[in-house]
Amino acid sequence: MHNVWLIAKREYLERIRTKAFLVMTVLIPLLMIGGIVGTAIAGRSQQSNSHIAVVSPDLDLATDLQKELEHGRNSKMLVDVISPAAADTRTVLDSELSNRQLDGYLWITAQKTTGARPTFTYTPRSRADIVTRGTIVEALSTVLTREGLAHKGMGSADVDALMAPVRLDSSQAGKNDSSEGAFYSAYVLFFLMYFVIMLYGMNVARSIIEEKTSRIFEVLLATIRPEEMMAGKVIGVGSVGLTQVGIWLLTAVILTATPLVSRLTGADVHVALSATQIVFFLIYFLLGYLLYSSIAAALGAMTNSEQELQQLNMFLVLPLALCMFGLGFVIPNSDGLVARVMSMTPFFAPLIMYMRISIKMPPVWEIGVSITLTVATIWAILWVASRIYRVGILMYGKKPNVSEVLRWLKYS
Amino acid sequence: MAAGFAPIVELVDVSKSYDTKKAVRGVSLRIEPGTMFGLLGPNGSGKTSSIRMMIGITVPDSGEVRLFGQPFTRAALKRVGYLPEERGLYKKMKVLDQLVFLGQLHGLSARTAETRAQGWCERMEITEAMPKKTEELSKGMQQKIQFIASLLHEPELIIMDEPFSGLDPVNGKLLQDTLVELRAAGKAIVFSTHRMDQAEKLCDSMALISRGEVVLSGAMREVKGLYPRNRVEVLFEGDDSFLRHPSIAEVTNYSGHAEIRLKTVDGVEPDAQPLLAEAVGRGTRILRFEVKEPTLEEIFIEKVGSGGLEQVETDRRTAVTRGAVHA
Known part of the structure; x- marks a missing residue:
């Protein structure tokens, strides 16, 4: 565990110090503020003061x-x-x-x-x-x-x-938060999750390729196991992602909790996030990240360059894109068959189940099934990925075909 | 080692295949404490594959690897320093941070790693590089840093894959002297090289690998005895009658450039001095008189035939992993 910690720590510190991290961390909240202010101003101009x-x-x-x-x-x-x-x-x-x-x-x-x-x-x-x-x-x-x-x-x-205008009360039974606000927050968080999982999954793959091209892995392999290397990398890169999301969420909450934005725009904007939403966001973000970053780790270990990685990208992008597609079925009917099946299928579960929870709390057993199946899938992928990693990381030259990758699984 | 008799590294009939290619076939080696061991052979002969099995990067298909007199365990790796053939450092990381990180991976505390890294950087004359990023440094400097990284945790066994390749003579000498000091301090050192002269100068014992098999091994002195320096190349002007001297077994004379094989009696290295005296005595003008080292290739060709060198190219094309290609 000590080695995993060392690898993760190095990965975390080196990434936090990069300009790219700083730019992303600052730029996204700026865009967020711009979006909020822009929407508020656009909303205000709908009022006529002629x-x-x-x-x-x-x-x-x-x-x-x-x-x-x-x-x-x-x-x-x-x-x-x-x-x-x-x-x-x-x-x-x-x-x-x-x-x-x-x-x-x-x-x-x-x-x-x-x-x-x-x-x-x-x-x-x-x-x-x-x-x-x-x-x-x-x-x-x-x-x-x-x-x-x-x-x-x-x-x-x-x-x-x-x-007098009709007021339609659409809050969930027993809750008094504004459900519209909660829905928009959930929607924004869904995209945040999608975006960060994709981005940091790719980062894991890229960082593995970088270690392959810089040959550092052989020095590392002489002291630590490939599994430890992979675990450290996934944890380190993931922590960077969490840090970034944390900064963004905190910015959003602070911005909208203080009267600053309302005074600036003259409109009432606030992020409606319940504790449940935040807890489930964290759980499903971690599950989703672990799932996709272990796929990415295997992809990174199989390839030699970013170009080769691009060709295999679909294994990462396709399931995520299907989540996006599934949203069209889930939002109008979060208890529908499509929503229920997708939210319990491991590759879609993190994003779709999170969305369902935000819209309307599904039965506890469904949440249980989605978490259990996803954890089992992560375990299986990590098992396969660490084997591919172990053999693939020592490979250069030609790109492996499927039968070769399957043969790697048998190597010890 | 208190045990004294147990070899530090022992490979017992070790084999490793990558797909259809047999990279290592039944290699057995013993590396004794306090000695320097040379692993020789052309590219693609199985040197790197053997080394990788010594440190558990790959696992042999059959046979046994023993370190410090025990069957291989990963715990033993804390006592091993390894310099891979493909040098690898984090490009964007500062040199000192990098050394501390690698030291910590070998079980050192951050403080100890830093103190030792500073000491080594002074010794290797690269203190000015410590605050720099690795990518800003020259290749030679990066190699010295890699060298330091493998020694920070004061390993009892040092394994180096082609440690001298890519170094200028001054730095090569610095590295060589350091290795000699380490041996004097009782460390066992294994290094692979394709330069016979270097191995001859430094190593106590050696093994020559060809196509994954050990074709020649033993103490350096014995091996040298088997392959005496019996060849002389002479560049001269004037009288060529000295070429009929009785010490000569065979001569090819290309008018002014003679390639000579001297007579060998009972495997004792022949003396070329009388031949030189003869030539000078006859008034021949000698431009160059060189007693030639048997090169690795010559020994190799003599041992396994010239087919051994051609084999390398074919293998390179069929091999799947570099581990199989680069010895």
Whole structure:
């Protein structure tokens, strides 16, 4: 164990000190911040804060609309009310429009017959301002409905109660966290897991190839077992991955827990992560990493160069890509057959079961089966990989074919 | 060793095959404490394969490997220093860190490893390299670092695969002197080489390997006795009558360049001095007079026939592992 520790420690320290690690560690949170701020800003621009004028023969309708547009749910507009219209109103408004004092005006014309809806004409300064346009349409229909209901004899309190927006409570039974937030966090973590497993799996393979090309392994083999070398490498590289993920998660939590982001963007953003989610993320991240990095270790031991590794990459990428593909079935129906089978199949279990747990807690026995099968598979792959490693690492020159690799398994 | 009689390394009828290629066939060797042992043979003869089995990198198909008088165990490797033929160091790692790491793998504490590494770097005249990254150093320097790495844990048995290849004469001498000192300190040293002169100068005993088999082995003195220096090459101007001197068994004269084989009596090395005196006495102008070492190739050809050298090329193509290719 001492040797495994030494190998892992060296691997960890050498990697942590590289520029690549620093760049990745800093760059990803920066992208994360950029994403959060960007989304928040984009969200804010969906609110219209244009300055418009409402010209109406009916003062009540106009002030009602003004109230809705200035204090409504999605708008913070500035509204001037002109009622009734003077002869030169349109000319004045048109000149204000071209002077950029106004963003547009809404002209309301009463109908001849009583009870019929008035007609509305909106003249915007920019035809591209679809947000303001949409907000006005929404506000108008609210105001008209309210007016219609009042007209039919309903009290204003009843009208307000009826018009109140519906709140759909979608949190899981017995929990009061926001499930939407939790889902997005789970989604982000799923990609993080996918990305880090792929990246660090490849790193294990690359670092083995590097040791083969620099011939250092023969010095190491003269004191330690190939199994210890491989274990040290997998643990060392994996710890670097964990460190990086840890830094990223911590950044995300700190950023969103403090009022910093909300103040910056004016929007309410926070990472909704339950303790269960974090615990299962760690468990399945470790399982997934061990599974794929031992495959990668075997691939690295079989090949002589990065180019050769590229050709064998599909053994690593294909199952991971299938997880991504499976997501399409798992998210809409996390208890469905596809989701259940995939989450208990070792190569997909870490990512898919984690996603299922985040969406809706599956039965405990299913989690148990997924963990047990994955651990058994990891054990089997490590057994095979360490044998391939033991023989393959002393190989140079030509790339082995399948029958040769199978023969290696018999060497002691 | 207190035991005294037990050999430090013993290979007993050891064989190893890689796929269809037999890399080592029934090799038996004994390396005694306090001696320097030369493993000789051309490329591809099975030297590296034999060495790798001594330190458990590969396991023999049959036969037995014994270290320090015991059947091979990995625990014994803490007492062995190994310099592989393919030098290998972490390119991006600083020299001192690297030496400390390798020392720790051999069971030293970080502090001991560092103190010893500093001592060795001074001795090998590379202190200025210690804070540098390995990739910034010259090949010769890297080799010295590798050499130090194999000696840091003060092993009782030192195994080196082609330790002198790629070193300039000054550094070669430094390495050679260090090995001689280590032998004087009671260490057993095994090294492989394809240079006969070096083996002759340094080794107490040797084994010549060809196509995976030991074709000649024993104490250096005995082996040398078997292959006396009986060949003389002379470059001369003028009278060539000295070539009829009675000490000559056979001569080929290419007008001014003569290749001579002297008569050997009872395996005793013949003396070329009378022949030189004869030539000088007859007034022949001698440009060069050289008593030639039997080269490894000559002994080899004499021992196994010239087919042995050609075999190497064929094997190289069919062999699967380098272990099988590079002796």
